Amino acid sequence: MRVLLVEDDRRIASDVVRALEAAGYVVETVRDGEEAWFRGDTEDYGAVILDLGLPGMDGLAVLKRWRANGRQMPVLILTARASWAERVDGIDAGADDYLPKPFRIEELLARLRSIVRRSAGHASSVVSSGEITLDERQMRVSVRGVPIAMSPLEYRLVAYLLRHRGRVVSQHELDENVYGHGEDHDSNALEVLIGRVRKKLGPDLIETRRGFGYLVPETPA
Numbered sequence: 574m575r576v577l578l579v580e581d582d583r584r585i586a587s588d589v590v591r592a593l594e595a596a597g598y599v600v601e602t603v604r605d606g607e608e609a610w611f612r613g614d615t616e617d618y619g620a621v622i623l624d625l626g627l628p629g630m631d632g633l634a635v636l637k638r639w640r641a642n643g644r645q646m647p648v649l650i651l652t653a654r655a656s657w658a659e660r661v662d663g664i665d666a667g668a669d670d671y672l673p674k675p676f677r678i679e680e681l682l683a684r685l686r687s688i689v690r691r692s693a694g695h696a697s698s699v700v701s702s703g704e705i706t707l708d709e710r711q712m713r714v715s716v717r718g719v720p721i722a723m724s725p726l727e728y729r730l731v732a733y734l735l736r737h738r739g740r741v742v743s744q745h746e747l748d749e750n751v752y753g754h755g756e757d758h759d760s761n762a763l764e765v766l767i768g769r770v771r772k773k774l775g776p777d778l779i780e781t782r783r784g785f786g787y788l789v790p791e792t793p794a
């Protein structure tokens with residue numbers, strides 16, 4: 574999943590990027606409010622982590638403009654200002670959750686998982702399709718309860734499709750959410766990756782819809 578991190582403090586940003594990438598997210602970082610507003614308004618992200626004190630445009634103003642334009646992605650606010658009045662302002666502006674600095678990276682990851690799940694309408698960090706189960710807390714994919722070893726790319730692919738099960742996901746959307754910026758890959762890399770995943774998880778998990786994309790069907794639990 575693609576996450577936009579808006580944070581002007583380089584040290585915090587690099588710690589958060591490292592943790593997010595280790596947890597399987599594709600991360601893009603911006604450092605000022607104007608650029609953040611533009612990216613969030615024109616690109617699709619699975620979630621945004623937004624600092625409030627930013628050069629250019631205040632984080633709260635950025636968030637208000639996104640919501641006014643109908644941008645619905647889940648947003649986790651990150652800030653040094655931890656007074657209750659500012660928390661209320663953030664929630665009123667359309668934030669999904671709020672994390673005061675300093676924070677533990679584990680708490681940031683837990684809150685991020687939780688706002689993403691809520692926005693997708695899932696109550697649990699474990700999702701299944703047929704015999705395949707994804708556990709996002711343990712970053713584990715299993716078939717009939719048996720864990721399967723996966724590369725980070727394979728995991729990101731399976732996690733994205735399972736999170737969006739029941740809907741056709743275009744090649745372009747998958748590409749953006751599996752490969753990070755500057756992560757080199759040619760045009761048929763995705764097909765090769767899907768082939769590898771089918772070998773590990775069985776041929777039936779991912780359906781190909783020629784000309785449209787890929788689908789993991791929603792199956793009754």
Ligand code: CA
Pocket residue numbers: 580581582624625626627
């Ligand atoms: Ca700041």
